[in-house]
């Protein structure tokens with residue numbers, strides 16, 4: 001196995017291990033259908049664990065992807081490669097901006113709300129957060145399609 005082939009191997013492994021948990025992050029909360037604050041907090045605790053795996057996988061994807069580009073600079077002339085890199089950086093920028101501002105009030109609510117019923121405010125806040133997460137998931141799906149098809 002050449003070093004380049006090793007990078008491809010690591011890249012595909014990271015894609016499966018890292019992206020899979022990322023895609024189900026919002027569903028862990030919505031599909032588990034939490035009926036009180038204890039269950040909701042539990043769903044978010046699972047989500048946070050999944051997010052760690054996604055961050056490790058995502059970082060490895062970027063590092064191995066750029067490394068392959070440096071070993072085979074022809075990729076930088078290819079539309080699928082440059083577009084994927086751009087889209088990936090856009091998705092990455094979602095984290096500290098759109099996602100952070102939408103998840104902060106939810107975290108505060110989970111920490112500070114003392115009753116057991118789930119307040120209506122949570123539904124509104126989570127809708128906004130999950131909307132951005134679904135856009136991010138679509139971006140990742142586009143990148144996966146670009147990676148496999150290398151269409152242009």
Ligand code: HEM
Pocket residue numbers: 008011012015019061062064065066068069075081084085088140143144147148
């Ligand atoms: C959501 C993020 C990503 C996923 C899920 C992903 C997934 C994949 C998969 C499954 C392949 C194998 C496709 C094949 O060869 O048939 C691949 C190839 C490749 N990826 Fe990614 N990738 C991602 C992000 C990136 C990024 C950001 C870059 C560039 C910085 C990149 C660079 C590459 C390169 C250069 C190859 C081709 C390897 C080769 O065939 O020699 N990937 N990717």
